[in-house]
Amino acid sequence: MPRQDDQKQLKTQKQVQQALIPFEDALIAQLPKPEEIIQAALQRQQKQRRRQKNILSLLFLATLGGIWWWNPVYDQHYLSTGIGEQKDYILSDGSQIKLNTATQLQIAYHLRSRNIQLEHGEATFHVKHAFWHAWLPWAERRFEVRSGNIRIEDIGTVFNVRQFTADHTQVAVLQGQVQVWSADQQQTMLLKTGESLMTSIGQLNTLQQSVDVQQLIAWQKGHYYFNNQSLAEVLAELNRYGELPVKIQQGQLGQLRISGQANLAHRMQLIHALPTFSAVSIVQDEQGIFWIKAKK
Secondary structure (H helix, E strand, O other): OHHHHHHHHHHHHHHHHHHHHHHHHHHHHHOOOHHHHHHHHHHHHHHHHHHHHHHHHHHHHHHHHHHHHHOOEEEEEEEEOOOOOOEEEEOOOOOEEEEOOOOEEEEEEEOOEEEEEEEEEEEEEEOOOOOOOOOOHHHOOEEEEEEOOEEEEEOOOEEEEEEEEOOEEEEEEEEOEEEEEOOOOOOEEEEEOOOEEEEEOOEEEEEEOOOOHHHHOHHHHOEEEEEEEEHHHHHHHHHOOOOOOEEEOOOHHHHOEEEEEEEHHHHHHHHHHHHHHOOEEEEEOOOOOEEEEEOO
Protein backbone atom coordinates (compact mmCIF):
# COMPACT_ATOMS: atom_id res chain seq x y z
CA MET A 1 0.00 0.00 0.00
CA PRO A 2 2.70 2.64 0.74
CA ARG A 3 4.35 1.95 -2.63
CA GLN A 4 1.12 2.50 -4.48
CA ASP A 5 0.53 5.82 -2.62
CA ASP A 6 4.02 7.05 -3.53
CA GLN A 7 3.53 6.15 -7.14
CA LYS A 8 0.22 7.98 -7.21
CA GLN A 9 1.84 11.07 -5.63
CA LEU A 10 4.67 11.06 -8.22
CA LYS A 11 2.16 10.69 -11.01
CA THR A 12 0.16 13.62 -9.69
CA GLN A 13 3.28 15.83 -9.48
CA LYS A 14 4.21 14.97 -13.10
CA GLN A 15 0.71 15.84 -14.23
CA VAL A 16 0.92 19.22 -12.44
CA GLN A 17 4.34 19.94 -13.96
CA GLN A 18 3.09 19.07 -17.45
CA ALA A 19 0.06 21.26 -16.94
CA LEU A 20 2.31 24.24 -15.93
CA ILE A 21 4.69 23.88 -18.89
CA PRO A 22 2.61 26.18 -21.18
CA PHE A 23 2.65 28.85 -18.46
CA GLU A 24 6.34 28.50 -17.45
CA ASP A 25 7.63 31.44 -19.49
CA ALA A 26 4.86 33.72 -18.25
CA LEU A 27 5.55 32.80 -14.60
CA ILE A 28 9.29 33.35 -15.01
CA ALA A 29 8.60 36.76 -16.58
CA GLN A 30 6.63 37.73 -13.45
CA LEU A 31 9.50 36.86 -11.11
CA PRO A 32 11.99 39.69 -10.21
CA LYS A 33 15.43 39.59 -11.71
CA PRO A 34 18.44 38.99 -9.41
CA GLU A 35 19.52 42.64 -9.88
CA GLU A 36 16.06 43.80 -8.84
CA ILE A 37 16.14 41.57 -5.77
CA ILE A 38 19.53 42.99 -4.75
CA GLN A 39 18.33 46.58 -5.37
CA ALA A 40 15.19 46.05 -3.29
CA ALA A 41 17.27 44.59 -0.47
CA LEU A 42 19.59 47.61 -0.54
CA GLN A 43 16.63 50.00 -0.45
CA ARG A 44 15.19 48.16 2.55
CA GLN A 45 18.55 48.48 4.34
CA GLN A 46 18.74 52.20 3.55
CA LYS A 47 15.22 52.78 4.89
CA GLN A 48 16.10 50.87 8.04
CA ARG A 49 19.27 52.91 8.52
CA ARG A 50 17.35 56.18 8.03
CA ARG A 51 14.78 55.04 10.57
CA GLN A 52 17.54 54.19 13.05
CA LYS A 53 19.19 57.57 12.44
CA ASN A 54 15.87 59.35 13.04
CA ILE A 55 15.35 57.43 16.28
CA LEU A 56 18.90 58.23 17.44
CA SER A 57 18.42 61.91 16.53
CA LEU A 58 15.19 62.06 18.54
CA LEU A 59 16.89 60.36 21.50
CA PHE A 60 19.80 62.82 21.26
CA LEU A 61 17.44 65.83 21.18
CA ALA A 62 15.44 64.42 24.09
CA THR A 63 18.66 63.92 26.07
CA LEU A 64 19.74 67.50 25.36
CA GLY A 65 16.31 68.76 26.39
CA GLY A 66 16.47 66.76 29.60
CA ILE A 67 19.91 68.11 30.44
CA TRP A 68 18.75 71.68 29.68
CA TRP A 69 15.71 71.24 31.91
CA TRP A 70 17.76 69.59 34.66
CA ASN A 71 20.23 72.52 34.63
CA PRO A 72 23.17 70.56 36.10
CA VAL A 73 26.16 72.04 37.95
CA TYR A 74 29.42 71.88 36.01
CA ASP A 75 31.65 73.96 38.32
CA GLN A 76 31.51 75.36 41.85
CA HIS A 77 33.65 77.38 44.25
CA TYR A 78 33.64 78.37 47.91
CA LEU A 79 34.57 81.92 48.94
CA SER A 80 35.06 83.15 52.47
CA THR A 81 36.58 85.85 54.66
CA GLY A 82 37.69 85.76 58.26
CA ILE A 83 36.66 88.18 61.00
CA GLY A 84 37.81 91.68 60.09
CA GLU A 85 38.79 90.57 56.57
CA GLN A 86 37.39 91.83 53.25
CA LYS A 87 38.05 90.43 49.79
CA ASP A 88 37.21 91.01 46.14
CA TYR A 89 36.62 88.14 43.71
CA ILE A 90 36.24 88.23 39.94
CA LEU A 91 34.17 85.38 38.55
CA SER A 92 34.91 83.65 35.26
CA ASP A 93 32.06 85.54 33.58
CA GLY A 94 33.49 88.92 34.65
CA SER A 95 31.07 89.50 37.55
CA GLN A 96 32.58 90.85 40.76
CA ILE A 97 31.77 89.93 44.37
CA LYS A 98 32.94 91.98 47.34
CA LEU A 99 32.89 90.04 50.61
CA ASN A 100 32.61 91.78 53.96
CA THR A 101 33.87 90.44 57.27
CA ALA A 102 33.10 86.85 58.36
CA THR A 103 31.35 85.93 55.13
CA GLN A 104 30.99 82.56 53.44
CA LEU A 105 29.25 81.75 50.19
CA GLN A 106 29.11 79.03 47.57
CA ILE A 107 29.09 79.67 43.80
CA ALA A 108 27.60 77.06 41.49
CA TYR A 109 27.82 77.40 37.72
CA HIS A 110 24.83 75.72 36.10
CA LEU A 111 24.10 75.22 32.43
CA ARG A 112 21.38 77.90 32.47
CA SER A 113 22.19 79.91 35.60
CA ARG A 114 24.79 81.20 38.03
CA ASN A 115 23.61 80.36 41.57
CA ILE A 116 25.12 81.74 44.77
CA GLN A 117 24.26 80.59 48.27
CA LEU A 118 25.13 83.17 50.94
CA GLU A 119 25.65 81.02 54.00
CA HIS A 120 26.42 83.91 56.34
CA GLY A 121 27.83 87.42 56.24
CA GLU A 122 27.50 90.16 53.65
CA ALA A 123 28.45 90.66 50.02
CA THR A 124 27.99 93.13 47.17
CA PHE A 125 27.40 91.74 43.69
CA HIS A 126 28.44 93.58 40.52
CA VAL A 127 26.84 91.41 37.84
CA LYS A 128 28.37 91.27 34.38
CA HIS A 129 25.84 91.05 31.55
CA ALA A 130 26.23 90.40 27.85
CA PHE A 131 25.86 93.44 25.58
CA TRP A 132 22.55 92.06 24.29
CA HIS A 133 21.06 91.57 27.78
CA ALA A 134 18.76 94.61 27.43
CA TRP A 135 17.10 93.12 24.34
CA LEU A 136 17.22 89.39 25.09
CA PRO A 137 17.46 88.99 28.88
CA TRP A 138 15.83 85.53 28.74
CA ALA A 139 18.68 84.24 26.55
CA GLU A 140 21.35 84.92 29.20
CA ARG A 141 22.15 82.71 32.15
CA ARG A 142 20.33 83.89 35.28
CA PHE A 143 22.31 85.28 38.23
CA GLU A 144 20.61 84.23 41.47
CA VAL A 145 21.53 84.67 45.12
CA ARG A 146 19.92 82.73 47.95
CA SER A 147 20.13 83.88 51.54
CA GLY A 148 18.39 81.73 54.08
CA ASN A 149 15.06 80.85 52.46
CA ILE A 150 14.72 83.79 50.07
CA ARG A 151 15.79 83.99 46.43
CA ILE A 152 17.12 87.09 44.68
CA GLU A 153 17.40 87.28 40.88
CA ASP A 154 19.50 90.02 39.33
CA ILE A 155 17.88 92.14 36.63
CA GLY A 156 20.19 95.15 36.72
CA THR A 157 23.77 95.42 37.83
CA VAL A 158 24.74 96.03 41.49
CA PHE A 159 23.09 94.93 44.75
CA ASN A 160 24.08 94.17 48.35
CA VAL A 161 22.88 91.26 50.50
CA ARG A 162 23.44 90.97 54.24
CA GLN A 163 22.37 87.97 56.26
CA PHE A 164 21.90 88.97 59.90
CA THR A 165 20.68 85.48 60.81
CA ALA A 166 19.50 82.46 58.83
CA ASP A 167 15.95 83.94 58.97
CA HIS A 168 16.78 87.64 58.66
CA THR A 169 18.21 89.18 55.47
CA GLN A 170 18.54 92.68 54.04
CA VAL A 171 18.65 93.30 50.27
CA ALA A 172 19.61 96.74 48.89
CA VAL A 173 19.93 97.80 45.24
CA LEU A 174 22.72 100.19 44.31
CA GLN A 175 22.11 100.12 40.58
CA GLY A 176 19.51 98.46 38.37
CA GLN A 177 16.85 96.07 39.67
CA VAL A 178 16.44 92.74 41.43
CA GLN A 179 13.47 90.44 41.88
CA VAL A 180 13.03 88.93 45.35
CA TRP A 181 10.94 85.82 46.14
CA SER A 182 9.80 84.57 49.52
CA ALA A 183 10.57 81.04 50.71
CA ASP A 184 7.15 79.70 49.65
CA GLN A 185 7.35 81.55 46.30
CA GLN A 186 4.00 83.16 47.12
CA GLN A 187 5.46 86.65 47.60
CA THR A 188 7.62 88.55 45.14
CA MET A 189 8.86 92.11 45.02
CA LEU A 190 10.79 94.16 42.48
CA LEU A 191 13.48 96.37 44.03
CA LYS A 192 14.91 99.34 42.15
CA THR A 193 17.93 101.58 42.64
CA GLY A 194 17.97 103.11 46.14
CA GLU A 195 15.48 100.64 47.64
CA SER A 196 16.04 98.18 50.46
CA LEU A 197 14.04 95.21 51.72
CA MET A 198 14.10 93.39 55.05
CA THR A 199 13.02 89.75 55.19
CA SER A 200 12.15 87.59 58.17
CA ILE A 201 11.60 83.81 58.35
CA GLY A 202 11.38 83.56 54.58
CA GLN A 203 8.78 86.34 54.25
CA LEU A 204 9.19 89.74 52.59
CA ASN A 205 8.61 92.49 55.12
CA THR A 206 9.32 96.21 54.99
CA LEU A 207 10.29 97.93 51.73
CA GLN A 208 12.35 101.07 52.29
CA GLN A 209 12.58 103.62 49.50
CA SER A 210 15.17 106.37 49.00
CA VAL A 211 17.71 104.52 51.15
CA ASP A 212 21.26 105.85 51.33
CA VAL A 213 22.72 102.66 49.95
CA GLN A 214 26.20 104.18 49.93
CA GLN A 215 26.09 104.18 53.73
CA LEU A 216 25.13 100.49 53.65
CA ILE A 217 28.27 99.66 51.68
CA ALA A 218 30.56 102.17 53.42
CA TRP A 219 32.44 99.12 54.74
CA GLN A 220 34.00 98.79 51.30
CA LYS A 221 35.87 102.04 51.99
CA GLY A 222 36.67 101.15 55.59
CA HIS A 223 33.90 103.17 57.24
CA TYR A 224 30.76 102.58 59.26
CA TYR A 225 28.02 105.20 59.45
CA PHE A 226 25.26 105.11 62.04
CA ASN A 227 22.28 107.43 62.32
CA ASN A 228 20.07 107.42 65.41
CA GLN A 229 21.01 103.87 66.27
CA SER A 230 21.17 102.40 69.75
CA LEU A 231 24.54 102.20 71.48
CA ALA A 232 24.14 98.41 71.71
CA GLU A 233 23.58 98.16 67.93
CA VAL A 234 26.63 100.30 67.19
CA LEU A 235 28.85 98.22 69.49
CA ALA A 236 27.55 94.98 67.94
CA GLU A 237 28.36 96.31 64.47
CA LEU A 238 31.89 97.26 65.50
CA ASN A 239 32.39 93.80 67.00
CA ARG A 240 31.65 92.23 63.60
CA TYR A 241 35.18 93.20 62.60
CA GLY A 242 36.77 91.76 65.73
CA GLU A 243 35.77 91.62 69.39
CA LEU A 244 36.56 94.88 71.19
CA PRO A 245 37.43 94.96 74.91
CA VAL A 246 34.34 97.12 75.50
CA LYS A 247 31.18 96.50 77.54
CA ILE A 248 28.09 98.54 78.38
CA GLN A 249 27.50 98.68 82.13
CA GLN A 250 23.76 99.30 82.43
CA GLY A 251 21.26 97.46 80.26
CA GLN A 252 19.13 100.53 79.59
CA LEU A 253 22.20 102.49 78.52
CA GLY A 254 22.43 100.23 75.48
CA GLN A 255 19.24 101.87 74.15
CA LEU A 256 20.87 105.31 74.03
CA ARG A 257 20.50 106.68 70.48
CA ILE A 258 23.64 108.03 68.83
CA SER A 259 24.78 109.16 65.38
CA GLY A 260 28.23 109.38 63.84
CA GLN A 261 30.83 107.41 61.91
CA ALA A 262 33.71 105.07 62.65
CA ASN A 263 36.92 104.11 60.93
CA LEU A 264 36.87 100.32 60.84
CA ALA A 265 40.64 100.16 60.99
CA HIS A 266 40.65 102.24 64.23
CA ARG A 267 37.39 101.35 65.96
CA MET A 268 38.60 102.17 69.47
CA GLN A 269 38.88 105.80 68.42
CA LEU A 270 35.10 105.95 68.34
CA ILE A 271 34.85 104.33 71.79
CA HIS A 272 37.18 106.91 73.28
CA ALA A 273 35.29 109.72 71.51
CA LEU A 274 31.84 108.67 72.83
CA PRO A 275 31.90 111.03 75.84
CA THR A 276 32.39 114.00 73.50
CA PHE A 277 29.03 113.61 71.76
CA SER A 278 26.90 111.46 74.10
CA ALA A 279 26.00 111.30 77.80
CA VAL A 280 28.44 108.51 78.68
CA SER A 281 31.83 108.08 80.29
CA ILE A 282 34.54 105.48 79.65
CA VAL A 283 36.28 103.64 82.50
CA GLN A 284 38.96 100.95 82.10
CA ASP A 285 39.19 98.22 84.72
CA GLU A 286 42.20 96.14 85.84
CA GLN A 287 41.57 93.50 83.13
CA GLY A 288 41.79 96.13 80.43
CA ILE A 289 38.04 96.17 79.70
CA PHE A 290 36.60 99.56 78.78
CA TRP A 291 33.22 100.05 80.44
CA ILE A 292 30.71 102.47 78.96
CA LYS A 293 28.80 104.09 81.84
CA ALA A 294 26.13 106.73 82.12
CA LYS A 295 27.67 110.13 82.69
CA LYS A 296 26.96 111.45 86.19
